[in-house]
Amino acid sequence: MASYTHEEFELSQKHEDILGKRALLLQQMEAHYEQQKAKKKQQRLMSQAAKERNAQILKDLQNAEKNLQTRQLLHPDIINLETHYWASVERKLPEWEQYLLGKGQPPVSETGRLLRQQKLKTRQQDPSPAQCKGKPPRPKPR
Structure with a gap:
């Protein structure tokens, strides 16, 4: 009979351990469930915000399309x-x-040649600085 009480005591200890582990697991499951609930709520809010953004973008695109259709042609x-x-x-x-x-020089057209020739003629006709009398040019400001 003494052996039964010892076995009952050990079984009682195991039962208490199991109940403790069960309570711990239940708490973890509750916490996990709350996290899942919060995550779903957050996703629902994000989804709603995305739907609102998409609706606004669609509205903006429709307005832009309407403006392009009604825009005056050139x-x-x-x-x-x-x-x-x-x-x-x-x-x-x-x-x-x-x-x-x-890879090369710019092409020269007839008008370009004529302009260069005119510039050369005007330079040749202008008096040189040594022939000019008067004040020297002012220095450029820095």
Whole structure:
């Protein structure tokens, strides 16, 4: 009979340990459940905020689309000028391509040559500083 009381005591101890572990697990499960609940609430709030942002973006896009549809078109003369400009650029591009790629000199047109010749003539006609009488030029401010 003494052995039964000792076994009962050990079983009682094991039972108490099990009940303690059970209580600890229940507390952990409660904490985990509360965390899950809080996380779901946060996700719900974030989802609602995202829906509101998306609705606002959609509204802004619709307004922009409406504004683009109702925007006045350019005057035909301006469109014509723009078309001629880009056609001119496309015609001149092969001449300028090497220069734009950094592999050559800029092309010289007839008007460019004439302008350079005129500049040279005006320089030759201008009196040299030694021939000028009067005050010397003022120094440039720093």
